[in-house]
Amino acid sequence: MAGDMSTSASEGFEPPALGEPYLLTPGPLTTAYSVKQAMLRDWGSWDADFRTMTADLRRGLLALIGDARGEYDCVPLQGSGSYCVEAMLGSFVPRDGKVLVLANGAYGLRAAQTMKYLGRAHTLIDKGDYLPPRGDEVGAALDADPSITHVLAIHCETSSGILNPVAEISQATYARGRKLLVDSMSAFGAVPLEVGQIRYEAMVSSANKCIEGVPGFGFVIAKKSELEAAKGNSHSLALDVHAQWATMEKTGQWRFTPPTHVVAAFLAALKMHAAEGGVPARGARYAKNRDVMVDGMRKLGFETLLSDRWLSPIIVTFFCPAHEKFVFSRFYELMKDKGFIIYPGKLTVVDSFRVGCIGRMDEHVMRRVVEAAAASLAEMGVDTAAPPASAIAERAKLAA
Structure with a gap:
């Protein structure tokens, strides 16, 4: 490479x-030696050089989804992948919304548990460890419950290693006028998730997965219209995706102390990702x-x-x-x-x-x-x- x-x-x-x-x-x-090496320098979180790094990170990730119309934006967030899943659910699902959670392993079940903590309505399709949720099952569940506003799908359920059929889940969701949220924590960067092929409102992933960076932040990629509509939805100050996005748009900065070294490592990893093809x-x-x-x-x-x-x-x-x-x-x-x-x-x-x-x-x-x-x-x-x-x-x- x-x-x-x-x-x-x-x-x-x-x-x-x-x-x-x-x-x-x-x-x-x-991780590669060059990714580790990128963390050997200190960065000022408010400095113009680091603001440039943040902008490069956001642009680099958006380049992976094939957003020809410029309808999406990228919002990095401090914390692990589970922080970002909670941030996505808490920010994009209105307080009177309801989520159909698709589970076939620990991470779908964790999302359902997150909904309980948020105190927001949800229902669950649990397929166990061996099989994926299919589009016809999603369609039937949506037909049976008009109050469902969103579907949450796990792209790759790593408790079993199963790759879920997100494309057919998306088709079933939008055919019934609902919205899809995707946890692509362990697949994004290696399994295609281009918006021209698979429709979704928002997805989340993490720095330390298929881009081959190190732990410390995750990111939400969402439609700008959804980001705008998310104002006031969040249950949390720190996990408010709209507030993070609005601050980055206005100042180029993270709201709270960013993982500067992790961002530097991730940019090195993104360069290697592009060089690999x-x-x-x-x-x-x-x-x-x-x-x-x-x-x-x-x-x-x-x-x-x-x-x-x-x-x-x-x-x-x-x-x-x-x-x-x-x-x-x-x-x-x-x-x-x-x-x-x-x-x-x-x-x-x-x-x-x-x-x-x-x-x-x-x-x-x-x-x-x-x-x-x-x-x-x-x-x-x-x-x-x-x-x-x-x-x-x-x-x-x-x-x-």
């Missing part, structure tokens, strides 16, 4: 700086990472939670092996010793773990991940990674 000091054309991506392990998670993730190229690399890793893990006997149709290029969930000597905590430590930090499972029905495909790594690294998994199983005395028959039966039953 252009500008990346850690890339080797013959061996793929070199190990992270300072002997760090690879983070095989949905973010924070492994933008969303299509970033998505293609992640998809290759997934395919190489899944193929290798299956050869060891591991089984994916999801069918190939719904596997995202972001993160993959595997059933834990049935072998009596397999203990996930031990497997985790052995993988870490070999330079790879994997992710625990987040399912309620079966034991599982997850392997992320995003971050500053390529297919060569993913082959080493499989080699490390094979060696770790051998050290544990596990001769097959096949899952319990009950897990496969449960998957078949729930997916039927």
Whole structure:
């Protein structure tokens, strides 16, 4: 990749700086040396140079949605992705509005919990861990409840790794005169979300996901008309998207202390994203990472939670092996010793773990991940990674 000091054309991506392990998670993730290096300078948050950085950040993100008409704007917000989801819901849903929350994992359920905290009306479609919400289900729910004003969809549900069909959800939503809000936390930057192809009022994502920055802020991309209409909706001073947007439009500054170093790192990451070839190229690399890793893990006997149709290029969930000597905590430590930090499972029905495909790594690294998994199983005395028959039966039953 252009500008990346850690890339080797013959061996793929070199190990992270300072002997760090690879983070095989949905973010924070492994970042390039140049992204880390960008944080070595201090910035004045009110200084003109930093105001220019903020403007560059906003323009750079808007360039990823194909907004030819200039109908959208970008509003960065301090905090994690969940802060931004709450900010979006609290700012764009009127106090007398009602949200249809589409859940098939922890993050959809967290959005429903957020609505409870906000004290605003909502209803829930919960598809469990194995399947996505579909357009016809959304349409039926909207037809049955005319009071619903908004639909919230999770673009990639990382508790299972499922990539949800946002395009058909959008079609069902707008065919009935409602509005769509999208949590694209773990997909934006690698999975297309162009407004000319998929209609939505607002979406949120985070610095430490597919753009490959570091944690510290997220961002809302929304129609300017929605931003204007959001005045007075918010339940919160700090999470008021309209107020943040109005201040940035007037002064170029964040309302409260911005994560200056994180912004500088993100701009470095955005440059690398563009040099790689933008969303299509970033998505293609992640998809290759997934395919190489899944193929290798299956050869060891591991089984994916999801069918190939719904596997995202972001993160993959595997059933834990049935072998009596397999203990996930031990497997985790052995993988870490070999330079790879994997992710625990987040399912309620079966034991599982997850392997992320995003971050500053390529297919060569993913082959080493499989080699490390094979060696770790051998050290544990596990001769097959096949899952319990009950897990496969449960998957078949729930997916039927």
